[in-house]
Amino acid sequence: MSKTDIVIVKGEPVIVMTRIFDAPRALVWMATSEPQHFVKWWGPRRMINELVEMDVRPGGKWRIRQRDGKDGATYEFWGEYLEIVPPEKSVSTQHFLDFPPIIVTIRLEDLGARTRMITEQRLDSLASRDGLLASGMTGGASESYDRLAELLATF
Numbered sequence: 619m620s621k622t623d624i625v626i627v628k629g630e631p632v633i634v635m636t637r638i639f640d641a642p643r644a645l646v647w648m649a650t651s652e653p654q655h656f657v658k659w660w661g662p663r664r665m666i667n668e669l670v671e672m673d674v675r676p677g678g679k680w681r682i683r684q685r686d687g688k689d690g691a692t693y694e695f696w697g698e699y700l701e702i703v704p705p706e707k708s709v710s711t712q713h714f715l716d717f718p719p720i721i722v723t724i725r726l727e728d729l730g731a732r733t734r735m736i737t738e739q740r741l742d743s744l745a746s747r748d749g750l751l752a753s754g755m756t757g758g759a760s761e762s763y764d765r766l767a768e769l770l771a772t773f
Contacts (some may be wrong), residue, residue, distance in 0.1 A: 633747060636735070641731075646770065653672040656682075669682050678698070725764075
């Protein structure tokens with residue numbers, strides 16, 4: 619399985635994650651933009667996803683509810699799609715609790731039979747970025763991308 623590279627941009631409220639998947643770009647786009655696939659890989663393995671809405675178009679909304687399989691705690695994430703350029707780019711907001719929104723830009727680079735996925739998370743401040751990192755986000759993101767790689771292998 620490929621490694622997820624995570625870069626913390628020095629002096630900026632930005633986290634960049636890069637992963638190469640052994641699947642063509644069209645399949646990676648499908649897995650990241652179609653609800654029936656998205657719920658199978660987003661988040662750590664212990665989380666059970668319920669997709670409330672996912673309207674992948676500029677101005678469209680998304681909302682996912684996660685239940686922790688260990689303790690039953692429930693979490694909600696939601697946002698709005700700002701830009702969609704199939705199959706190469708999406709830009710959306712991501713909200714959680716009362717934290718300021720994160721701007722998430724996903725770029726899919728076509729490498730033939732493989733795809734490089736570059737995800738940039740832009741936060742409102744360095745303190746927010748550091749708080750997100752302290753929450754264990756990097757481990758959850760790496761695990762999500764492992765799950766995405768496993769799903770793509772089934773297509």
